[in-house]
Every structure is written in C-alpha cells, then in structure tokens.
Amino acid sequence: MRTDGARRRPEPGTIAVIVAVGGFVLLQALMWLGVLNPYWQQVLNLAGITLISALGLNLIYGYTGQFSLGHAAFYGVGAYASALLTRSLGPGAGTLLLGIVAGAALAALVAFLIGLPILRLRSDYLAIATLGFGIIMKVLLDNSDAVIPMMGGSSGMSGIARLTTFPWVFAFGLAAVLVMRNLVFSSVGRALVSVREDELAAEAVGIDTTRYKTLGFVIGCGYAGVAGALYAHLYAYLNPFSFDFLKSIDVLLVVVLGGLGSISGTLVAAIAWTFLLEGLRVALPASVQDWRMVIYPLVMIVFMLFRPGGIFARTEFGFLKPRARRGKE
Amino acid sequence: MSALLDVTGLLMRFGGLVAVRDFALQVDEHELVGLIGPNGAGKTTVFNAITGMYRPTAGSIRFRGREIAGLKPHRVYQLGVARTFQNIRLFRELTVLDNVRVADHHRGEAGVLHSVLRTPKFRNEERRLADRARELLAVMGLEQRESEYARNLPYGEQRRLEIARALVSDPKLLLLDEPAAGMNPYEVGQLMELIQFVRERFRLTVLLIEHQMRVVMGVCQRVLVMEFGEKIAEGRPEEIRANPKVIEAYLGTSEG
Amino acid sequence: MTYFLQQLINGLQLGFVYALIALGYTMVYGIVRLINFAHGDVFMVGAYLGFFALASWGLPFPLAIVVAMVGCAALGVFIERVAYKPLRNAPRISALITAMGVSLFIENFTNLNFVFGPTPRAFPRPFAVRTFGLGGVEITNVQLIVFGVAILLMVGLSLFVGRTRTGRAMRAVSQDRDTARLMGINVDTVISITFGIGSALAGAGGVLYGIAYPQIQPMMGIMPGLKAFVAAVLGGIGIIPGAMLGSLIMGVVETFTSAYVSSTLRDAVAFGILILVLLVRPTGLLGKSHSDKV
Numbered sequence: 001m002r003t004d005g006a007r008r009r010p011e012p013g014t015i016a017v018i019v020a021v022g023g024f025v026l027l028q029a030l031m032w033l034g035v036l037n038p039y040w041q042q043v044l045n046l047a048g049i050t051l052i053s054a055l056g057l058n059l060i061y062g063y064t065g066q067f068s069l070g071h072a073a074f075y076g077v078g079a080y081a082s083a084l085l086t087r088s089l090g091p092g093a094g095t096l097l098l099g100i101v102a103g104a105a106l107a108a109l110v111a112f113l114i115g116l117p118i119l120r121l122r123s124d125y126l127a128i129a130t131l132g133f134g135i136i137m138k139v140l141l142d143n144s145d146a147v148i149p150m151m152g153g154s155s156g157m158s159g160i161a162r163l164t165t166f167p168w169v170f171a172f173g174l175a176a177v178l179v180m181r182n183l184v185f186s187s188v189g190r191a192l193v194s195v196r197e198d199e200l201a202a203e204a205v206g207i208d209t210t211r212y213k214t215l216g217f218v219i220g221c222g223y224a225g226v227a228g229a230l231y232a233h234l235y236a237y238l239n240p241f242s243f244d245f246l247k248s249i250d251v252l253l254v255v256v257l258g259g260l261g262s263i264s265g266t267l268v269a270a271i272a273w274t275f276l277l278e279g280l281r282v283a284l285p286a287s288v289q290d291w292r293m294v295i296y297p298l299v300m301i302v303f304m305l306f307r308p309g310g311i312f313a314r315t316e317f318g319f320l321k322p323r324a325r326r327g328k329e
Numbered sequence: 330m331s332a333l334l335d336v337t338g339l340l341m342r343f344g345g346l347v348a349v350r351d352f353a354l355q356v357d358e359h360e361l362v363g364l365i366g367p368n369g370a371g372k373t374t375v376f377n378a379i380t381g382m383y384r385p386t387a388g389s390i391r392f393r394g395r396e397i398a399g400l401k402p403h404r405v406y407q408l409g410v411a412r413t414f415q416n417i418r419l420f421r422e423l424t425v426l427d428n429v430r431v432a433d434h435h436r437g438e439a440g441v442l443h444s445v446l447r448t449p450k451f452r453n454e455e456r457r458l459a460d461r462a463r464e465l466l467a468v469m470g471l472e473q474r475e476s477e478y479a480r481n482l483p484y485g486e487q488r489r490l491e492i493a494r495a496l497v498s499d500p501k502l503l504l505l506d507e508p509a510a511g512m513n514p515y516e517v518g519q520l521m522e523l524i525q526f527v528r529e530r531f532r533l534t535v536l537l538i539e540h541q542m543r544v545v546m547g548v549c550q551r552v553l554v555m556e557f558g559e560k561i562a563e564g565r566p567e568e569i570r571a572n573p574k575v576i577e578a579y580l581g582t583s584e585g
Numbered sequence: 586m587t588y589f590l591q592q593l594i595n596g597l598q599l600g601f602v603y604a605l606i607a608l609g610y611t612m613v614y615g616i617v618r619l620i621n622f623a624h625g626d627v628f629m630v631g632a633y634l635g636f637f638a639l640a641s642w643g644l645p646f647p648l649a650i651v652v653a654m655v656g657c658a659a660l661g662v663f664i665e666r667v668a669y670k671p672l673r674n675a676p677r678i679s680a681l682i683t684a685m686g687v688s689l690f691i692e693n694f695t696n697l698n699f700v701f702g703p704t705p706r707a708f709p710r711p712f713a714v715r716t717f718g719l720g721g722v723e724i725t726n727v728q729l730i731v732f733g734v735a736i737l738l739m740v741g742l743s744l745f746v747g748r749t750r751t752g753r754a755m756r757a758v759s760q761d762r763d764t765a766r767l768m769g770i771n772v773d774t775v776i777s778i779t780f781g782i783g784s785a786l787a788g789a790g791g792v793l794y795g796i797a798y799p800q801i802q803p804m805m806g807i808m809p810g811l812k813a814f815v816a817a818v819l820g821g822i823g824i825i826p827g828a829m830l831g832s833l834i835m836g837v838v839e840t841f842t843s844a845y846v847s848s849t850l851r852d853a854v855a856f857g858i859l860i861l862v863l864l865v866r867p868t869g870l871l872g873k874s875h876s877d878k879v
C-alpha cells in the first residue's frame with residue numbers, strides 16, 4: 001500500500017530537475033539580455049565551481065567525519081591535469097570533457113593513495129596530516145617546471161583555452177548535487193554517516209570503516225578534481241598560489257557556514273559567499289578592500305561560537321530529499 | 330558437537346596491566362550464558378577480544394570452528410557475532426530506522442553506482458532493508474519512533490534500539506554488555522523477558538554480562554564468574570550462589 | 586666537514602627559535618588538546634613588539650624581550666578566554682576551526698595599513714654583529730644570543746613546570762582535567778597560565794627570530810608556526826623535552842635540505858617528516874603509546 005502510494009507521487013528528484021532547468025533558462029535569459037554582464041557571469045561560474053568543490057569536502061567532513069585541510073591540493077591536481085590534457089590535445093568541447101574526467105580521476109587516484117595510510121589518523125592528527133600534504137603538493141607545483149616545463153612552476157601555467165562556460169558549470173553543478181543526494185540518501189550514505197557518528201560502533205555493526213572512509217575521501221576529492229578542471233578553463237591561467245592552504249580554508253568555510261552534512265547548506269553558502277565576497281569587492285571603496293580579509297575569519301569564528309551547525313544544520317530543502325518519510329518527521 | 334564459541338587461553342595485556350589471563354569459555358548453540366564479576370574484573374575486555382575490538386595478547390577464539398582472534402570487528406560481525414555496548418553507542422544523529430538498517434548494510438549488494446543511478450536493484454534493496462529494520466523495531470516496541478533521532482530517545486529505548494540494531498542482520502551469537510545498567514527492577518524484569526523472547530524467536534545464542542549477580546540468576550542456564558581477570562567459578566546459577574569463592578568476591582559489594 | 590658543521594650551527598639557530606614556539610604548542614595541546622593555529626601569529630606579534638621596543642621606544646635589547654613576552658602573554662590569554670574557552674566542551678574540530686579563524690584574523694588585521702601594514706620591515710640590530718672563528722667554523726654573537734636566551738628560557742620553564750605548585754597543577758590538569766578539578770585545582774586559571782607562558786615564549790622567539798633573520802612582516806608566523814607544530818609532534822606532542830628535541834631536529838634537517846638539496850624543497854621535507862611520523866609513530870620520539878579504551 002505504502003509503496004504504491006509512494007510510486008505515484010512525483011519524485012522530489014523530478015522537482016529538483018524542474019527547479020534547476022527553470023533556473024538555468026532564467027539565468028541564460030538574463031545573460032542574453034545583458035542584465036548579467038560578463039563580470040557577474042564569471043562570478044556565477046566561480047560560485048558553481050566552489051559549490052562542486054565544497055560538496056566534495058562536505059562529503060568528506062560533513063558526512064563521513066574526516067577532517068581534511070588539504071582539499072585545495074586535490075582541486076589543484078584536477079586543474080593542472082585537465083589543463084595539461086587540453087593543451088596537449090588541443091581545445092574543444094570533447095577535450096574539455098576528457099580533461100574534466102581525467103582531472104577527477106587523477107584527483108581521486110591521488111586521494112586513494114594518500115588516503116589509505118593517513119585516514120587511519122583521528123580528527124586533529126588527520127587535519128594536520130592533510131595540511132602537510134597540501135603544503136607538499138604546493139611545493140611540488142612550485143617546482144613542477146623542472147619535470148614538466150609546460151606547468152610553469154611557481155610562475156604559473158598559461159595558455160590554457162577558455163573553455164568553461166556557464167552551461168558547463170551548470171551541468172556539472174547540477175550533476176554534482178544530484179549524485180551527492182542519491183549517494184547520501186542510500187545505504188552507502190548511511191554507512192558513511194555511521195563512520196562519522198561513531199567509528200567503533202560502525203565497525204561493530206559490520207561497516208568496514210577503512211573502506212568507507214576511503215570511499216568518502218576519494219569521491220569527495222574527485223569532486224574537487226572536477227571543480228579544479230572547470231576552474232582551469234575558466235581563467236585560462238593557473239598558479240600554485242591558488243591551491244594553497246588558504247584555498248582549503250576557503251572551501252571549509254563554505255561547508256561550515258552552510259552546515260555540515262547538508263547539501264542545501266553548501267548550495268546556498270557557496271553561491272551566497274562567492275557573491276558576497278565579489279559584491280564587497282565592487283561595493284567597497286579601494287581603501288577598505290583589505291577589510292574583507294578581516295571580516296572573513298571573523299565570520300568563521302562567530303559561526304563556530306554561536307551556530308556550529310551552520311545555516312542548515314543537517315536539514316535539507318524538500319526537493320533534495322529523496323522521498324517523504326513515512327510517519328511524522 | 331563442538332561449541333559455537335570456544336575461547337581458550339585468552340590473555341589480554343595493556344602495557345603492564347593484565348586485564349584478562351588464562352580465560353576459557355565455551356558456549357553451545359542456543360545457550361544463554363551469564364558472565365558476571367565485580368567492576369574491572371575484565372568482562373568487557375573479553376567481549377572486546379571476541380568482537381575484534383582488541384587483538385588478544387595470546388589465546389584462541391573460535392567461532393563455529395573458525396579462528397576469529399585478531400579479525401577486524403566488522404569481519405567478526407559479518408560472521409555472525411553482534412554486540413551491544415556497556416555505555417550505549419548509537420549513531421546519535423541518525424534516525425532510529427537508519428540506526429537499525431545501517432547495521433544490515435553489509436548484506437546489501439547495491440554499491441555506489443546503483444545508488445547514484447537509483448536502479449531497480451537499489452530500490453529493491455532499500456525496500457528490503459527498511460522492511461527488515463521495521464520488523465526489528467516492531468519486536469522491540471520502537472515502531473512508533475522510527476523517524477526520531479536516536480539521541481532524542483529516552484534511556485530505556487536507547488538500550489532497546491541498540492539491541493534491535495544488533496539483531497537486524499541475523500547474528501548467531503549476541504553479546505550483551507550490561508544491558509540492564511541504569512534500569513529499575515521492573516524494567517530489568519521486562520528486559521530479561523525480552524531477551525528470552527528474542528532468543529527463542531531468532532534462535533540466538535546469548536552471552537550476557539552483568540555485574541549485579543541476581544539479575545542473571547533467573548534467566549541464565551550457566552554462569553561464569555570473573556575476578557581480577559580470571560575465571561573463578563563456572564556452573565549452574567544455584568551452584569554459583571553457593572560457591573564460597575564467589576561469595577567472597579562479592580562480599581562487601583552492595584550488588585551481591 | 587667545516588661546511589657541515591657550519592650548517593649544523595645554522596640549523597641549531599633555527600631549531601632554537603622553533604623550540605620556543607613549539608613549547609607553547611605542546612603545552613597548550615597537552616592541556617586542552619587543541620592545535621592552537623594562532624600560536625604562530627602570536628610569535629609574529631612578539632617580533633613586532635620587539636621591533637617597536639627597539640626601534641621606536643629605544644629600549645635595550647633585554648627589555649625588548651620582556652616587552653614582547655608580556656605583550657604576547659596577554660594576547661595569548663585574551664585569545665583563550667574569548668575564542669577557545671566557550672568551545673571547551675564542543676567537538677575538537679570546532680575549536681580547531683576557530684583557531685584557524687583566529688589565526689587568519691590576526692594575520693589579516695595586522696596586515697592592515699593602520700596596524701603593522703603589509704610592507705616588510707627591517708628589524709633593528711641593537712648591537713654590531715661580531716663573528717668568532719672556531720677551527721674554520723664561524724659563529725656569530727647573534728647566534729650565541731639566540732642559543733643563550735633560548736636555553737635560559739627552556740631551563741626556566743623546566744624548573745617552573747617541575748618545581749612549582751603551579752607547574753604541578755599544570756601537569757595534573759594535562760593528565761586528567763576532571764580529577765584535577767576535584768582535587769581543588771582551578772582549571773580555568775591553569776589553562777590561562779598555560780596559554781600565557783606558551784605565548785610569552787613565542788614572543789621571545791619572535792624577537793630572537795627578528796635579530797637572526799632581520800626582516801619581519803605580518804605573515805611571517807605562518808610557516809615557522811606550522812613547522813614548530815610539526816616539531817612538537819615529532820618530539821611527542823604534550824611532552825616538553827620532546828618539543829625541544831623535535832625542534833632542533835627540524836631546524837637542522839631543514840637547514841641541511843636547503844644546503845645539500847634545494848631550498849625550494851625544504852617545506853616539503855619538513856611536512857614529509859610530519860606525515861611519516863604520524864604514520865610510523867604518532868606518539869612521537871619521546872611519547873609512550875597506549876590503546877584506546879572501548
């Protein structure tokens with residue numbers, strides 16, 4: 001009886017797609033009409049990329065409970081890998097797609113190799129190990145020209161084709177949200193969360209915690225790889241500086257503000273935060289620009305002290321839940 | 330017929346402290362055995378060794394004839410040994426239903442790909458997991474609570490939820506670590522009835538830790554007594570009650 | 586061989602500066618289990634206080650160290666009270682994120698033009714640099730001062746922790762906070778004192794860093810801070826002699842990497858050591874291992 005009823009109700013996923021397509025058409029229309037000028041289009045793209053990367057970190061930290069301070073390193077791996085690929089194969093939609101896939105795959109592979117040993121560590125030890133990994137990666141990127149001259153080392157890599165456009169970002173952003181939703185609301189997702197909640201108890205009920213920690217980490221870093229690939233082809237220039245420790249904190253901030261373990265939270269925070277930062281850049285006079293960097297950590301502290309769960313505190317928009325649960329919520 | 334669980338020569342050392350020494354324990358299929366002893370006697374440590382939480386310093390632990398000492402806890406669980414914890418360990422930010430069905434996850438086959446693509450295989454499996462979990466919740470009288478977060482349940486219900494979680498994947502052997510702790514005599518009586526009931530219904534073998542002696546006397550067929558890491562007595566409840574060593578061990582403790 | 590010894594001396598100089606920072610990290614971690622990311626920035630503030638004491642107020646060098654130590658102690662206690670104390674019972678990562686926020690705040694706030702400003706400043710040398718030859722190896726009076734002051738402070742700290750009532754209270758709180766409270770120790774005061782002492786040492790380290798590597802700017806604390814933390818982990822976090830040992834090793838390894846391999850790789854080597862230590866011996870060189878109770 002229950003299953004029949006549920007089957008006829010529209011899937012919330014369908015609603016999500018309708019909302020998304022509506023949003024896309026609206027934004028594209030605004031661009032054509034010139035309401036959204038190229039500057040704000042760029043900001044919008046950046047927001048989408050931040051969203052993808054932050055979703056990945058939320059999977060790692062918010063859902064699986066593994067605190068990583070090295071997210072930007074995987075973002076960098078994706079960016080450089082895809083840029084190398086499109087520069088070698090020549091620009092085009094096909095190579096961009098290939099670049100994104102390759103960037104994600106390489107980031108995931110690196111995550112797998114580094115994750116196997118270090119995910120054994122707990123909370124702050126894991127934090128400091130991932131931070132160390134991020135710094136090592138930055139040093140390697142700084143010296144990359146010694147091995148691959150095209151990567152440019154500390155002076156940066158240029159000559160990347162500008163292939164990332166709004167439809168690309170939108171399509172991957174939407175896919176990222178839907179994949180994440182389907183993953184989180186599944187048996188696999190519950191296994192991930194059980195690791196976050198109590199690793200020992202998870203082991204005690206048959207969850208191979210090493211496996212699921214690695215799984216969450218690898219998928220989350222794969223997200224970072226996708227984001228990095230889109231980023232590389234948005235600005236056409238890469239510098240190791242963009243993938244340092246501060247960048248990792250940036251993403252962490254979005255995840256924390258939006259809410260650990262909430263897709264909706266990351267969605268709202270990624271977009272709001274990117275636009276706020278850029279908005280302040282435009283709105284504030286040059287003399288007080290530096291204050292942005294002061295306000296930013298203050299927001300972080302205030303949230304930790306007064307609303308550690310973030311804006312959404314483990315809740316979701318209705319259309320991001322798979323199906324209304326039976327009984328009272 | 331060989332025992333379902335056969336522990337011999339178990340030694341558990343932490344640095345200089347010997348928590349369990351030369352411990353042996355046999356449990357036959359469908360038995361209900363009590364493990365009692367004063368606080369710090371080493372009872373929980375025995376559970377931790379059996380379930381793979383600790384690797385024994387020495388000794389053998391055989392389950393259905395197979396050596397399990399040193400296996401990872403999730404492997405031991407998958408072989409059919411489930412447990413509860415002395416200090417309840419639920420997934421506090423998961424719902425009651427999710428707490429139970431996640432414990433059945435290892436029997437599922439739909440992995441990441443099926444989940445992401447929401448294939449029919451995934452849907453069937455989710456349905457099966459939910460149905461099975463609800464069955465257990467009904468047995469434990471928690472069917473009205475399934476959407477509640479585990480952390481919001483009152484203490485007694487949390488204890489029952491932990492048992493439901495331990496039962497969901499059809500274990501052969503259930504290890505209960507002081508399930509009656511913090512309950513009043515009436516609740517304890519109810520709990521013991523419940524344990525008897527699930528033992529019959531699921532054809533379970535149960536090993537029950539308790540540090541209050543009288544709780545286990547009524548239900549267990551056989552009782553082991555530990556003190557300072559060693560087994561000091563073993564036998565039927567009435568034998569244990571009359572055993573001078575046991576009386577001495579419990580002398581001066583209010584629980585005796 | 587002389588080159589080797591020369592690099593060893595340079596490495597020890599760096600190591601002693603790290604040690605003064607690492608002590609604060611390790612003491613704070615030992616007592617509240619928090620990686621106080623802002624500690625490297627307290628070190629930076631110490632360097633600036635030393636700078637002002639010498640350059641603007643014309644104080645003699647020993648007094649400049651005192652000014653830096655007192656100022657940093659106050660800053661450390663203030664940070665603890667405002668940002669960390671409210672989170673003492675929150676998940677550890679919440680406090681860690683807050684610590685990163687505090688760190689970024691101090692860096693970017695002092696980076697503002699009306700505070701310290703982003704332009705690097707030359708640290709004044711209160712005395713002429715003299716070089717002593719020692720069988721082909723050269724050692725400067727700056728290095729001797731760094732060694733001397735650092736050793737003096739570390740001996741002082743050891744005596745304080747080992748011999749005084751407050752020191753005993755600190756050890757008690759780091760072993761078991763609740764029991765310490767039951768024994769009548771004022772845990773809040775002890776934690777504040779720990780932050781104060783640790784920050785004071787970092788302040789002194791900042792001034793020594795200033796005379797040894799005479800250029801300072803608001804972001805200067807980031808890398809030494811992180812590396813000092815690595816040193817604390819290497820020696821065994823929470824263990825005072827471990828922090829000293831780990832720091833000296835870090836300083837020497839880093840200097841050798843620069844000298845014999847490549848200076849661009851020295852950060853990678855430092856953090857490579859960190860990851861290796863965490864994997865092979867997370868309790869550090871001097872730490873004792875123990876298993877978690879279930």
Ligand SMILES: Nc1ncnc2c1ncn2[C@@H]1O[C@H](COP(=O)(O)OP(=O)(O)O)[C@@H](O)[C@H]1O
Pocket residue numbers: 343346348366367368369370371372373374375876877878879
């Ligand atoms: N991981 C561990 N590390 C050190 N000592 C432990 C550990 N686990 C248990 N112990 C010690 O082993 C002894 C037995 O503990 P336990 O098995 O919990 O007793 P019981 O469950 O009978 O009350 C105690 O002294 C306890 O402190």
Ligand SMILES: [Mg+2]
Pocket residue numbers: 372373374415
């Ligand atoms: Mg016990």
